[in-house]
Amino acid sequence: MGMRILGFIAVFVTGALLTYGVADFPKWGDPHSPANAGEVSTYFIQNTKADTHVPNIVTAVLADYRGYDTMFETVVIFIAGVAIMAILRVLATIPPGHQPVQYDPRKKIAYDPIISVTCRLIVPVIQLFALYVVAHGHHSPGGGFQGGVILGASFILIAITSNLRSALRRFSEKRFIFIACAGALIYSGFGLTTLLFGRNFLDYGVLSKIMFDTDEVMARSHSMLGVEIGVMLTVTAIMFAIYANLSSRGALRGGL
Amino acid sequence: MIWQFDIIILIFLVITAVISLRVRDLLSASMIFGVYSFLICLLWAEMGAVDVAFTEAAVGAGVSAVFLIATVFNTNRRSSD
Numbered sequence: 306m307g308m309r310i311l312g313f314i315a316v317f318v319t320g321a322l323l324t325y326g327v328a329d330f331p332k333w334g335d336p337h338s339p340a341n342a343g344e345v346s347t348y349f350i351q352n353t354k355a356d357t358h359v360p361n362i363v364t365a366v367l368a369d370y371r372g373y374d375t376m377f378e379t380v381v382i383f384i385a386g387v388a389i390m391a392i393l394r395v396l397a398t399i400p401p402g403h404q405p406v407q408y409d410p411r412k413k414i415a416y417d418p419i420i421s422v423t424c425r426l427i428v429p430v431i432q433l434f435a436l437y438v439v440a441h442g443h444h445s446p447g448g449g450f451q452g453g454v455i456l457g458a459s460f461i462l463i464a465i466t467s468n469l470r471s472a473l474r475r476f477s478e479k480r481f482i483f484i485a486c487a488g489a490l491i492y493s494g495f496g497l498t499t500l501l502f503g504r505n506f507l508d509y510g511v512l513s514k515i516m517f518d519t520d521e522v523m524a525r526s527h528s529m530l531g532v533e534i535g536v537m538l539t540v541t542a543i544m545f546a547i548y549a550n551l552s553s554r555g556a557l558r559g560g561l
Numbered sequence: 562m563i564w565q566f567d568i569i570i571l572i573f574l575v576i577t578a579v580i581s582l583r584v585r586d587l588l589s590a591s592m593i594f595g596v597y598s599f600l601i602c603l604l605w606a607e608m609g610a611v612d613v614a615f616t617e618a619a620v621g622a623g624v625s626a627v628f629l630i631a632t633v634f635n636t637n638r639r640s641s642d
Contacts, residue, residue, distance in 0.1 A: 333562060333608065363612045438615075446611040454619040461627055544624055552631035 357525045359443045367448065368529040372507040376492050378450075379536050383489050386543030390482075393555030424466040431459040439537045443526065449533035453540025460545045469553055472545075478557060481542040481549075488539030492532050562608060570607070574600050585640050587633045595626035 331338030340346060349366055359365040367375050439452035464472035495507065502511040509528035510521035519527060549557055577600060581593040598621035605614035 361612075446615045448612070451615050451619045454616075454624050458619070458623055458627070461624070465627075547628060548624075548631060551628055552634065554635055 356522065357529070358522050359526055359529065361443055361445065363446070364442050364448055364529065364533075368532050369507075369509065369525055372496075372509075372532065375532070375536070376496065376507070379489055379492055379539050382543050383485055383539055386485060386546050389547050389550055390555075393550045394557075395555075397555050421466045424462055428459050428462060431462070432456055435459065435537075439533055440530065442533055443529065449536025450540055452533075453537040454544055456537065456541040457544025457548075460541075461548045464545075464548065464552070469549060469557070473549065473557060476542075476545055478546075478549075481546045484538050485542035485546065488535045488537070488542065491535030491538065495528055495532055495535070566607060567604070570600055570604050574604075587636075587638055587640055588630065590640070591626055591629035591633060594629065595622050598622035598626070 331340070336342060349362055349370065353359060353362045353365045357365050357369055359369075435452045435455035437452075438447035438455060439449055442448035442452070460472055460476050463475065495509065495512075497506075498515075499508050499511055500506055502514065504511045509525045511524070512528050513519045513521050513524035516524055516527060574597065577593050577597040581590045581597060584590045584593065598617060602614045602617040602622060605611075605617055
């Protein structure tokens with residue numbers, strides 16, 4: 306009981322201090338707040354259009370000005386997926402007597418035809434939308450992370466509505482590990498290519514030399530798309546890998 | 562930003578946060594956690610941070626709720642504390 310009172314006091318004091326701190330925040334949408342009027346954000350707002358021809362400043366900042374940051378975000382997702390696979394697939398032991406949720410072809414109770422047919426129809430639409438989100442990230446909200454998650458979710462939907470086995474037939478373990486590595490390598494490959502031309506890491510402008518009919522500005526725009534595709538590949542593969550391992554306790558059999 | 566709308570969302574945020582912590586059934590806890598993510602997503606969208614809202618809808622409400630549910634099916638459905 307004493308610990309509960311102490312815990313309540315700690316939570317209450319922290320909450321009160323946080324509420325007190327909120328009073329010092331700048332007003333919502335204040336044009337003179339440090340986040341809006343700082344030197345860096347002023348540069349982004351004024352020069353993004355001229356530097357990259359990308360209307361969506363968020364994408365330009367994410368994939369170009371702060372490309373290094375985004376590259377390691379992709380690596381973080383990659384490592385998270387690899388760690389989950391290592392823990393569940395390699396280190397974990399399934400306790401004796403545990404029965405995984407099994408797919409039994411003789412009993413079709415769990416797999417309602419209405420649900421599976423509806424999802425079979427809707428999965429291509431979801432995947433097309435995911436590709437649109439990635440390709441249109443320059444002009445509208447979206448990009449590699451969101452598109453990759455949506456694309457991964459479409460494979461998860463196949464696994465939920467039919468079974469894990471038929472999802473793994475489309476997207477096998479070998480394939481998703483390969484695609485996850487390929488995505489991270491595409492991103493860092495763009496950086497290494499700029500190094501070969503004697504520029505800074507991920508300074509895409511110089512890639513106009515190996516792209517057809519582009520100047521430095523459009524080369525940056527196109528390279529952003531390439532980088533986003535790398536992010537999408539990694540995120541798609543890792544999302545499905547995490548689901549497949551979590552739902553089957555790393556056995557990649559049975560499952561939901 | 563419409564402050565009346567904000568207040569409604571924030572009240573529901575607190576309600577869903579408390580429910581998802583207190584409820585014993587882990588499956589409904591993860592579902593309500595998805596609802597919480599959608600409310601946060603609404604809040605981002607309403608404040609004009611559309612990219613963040615999109616990410617929250619895809620990652621927070623979509624995939625992580627599915628991950629939680631997939632994990633719940635492999636453990637006990639009832640919380641012990």
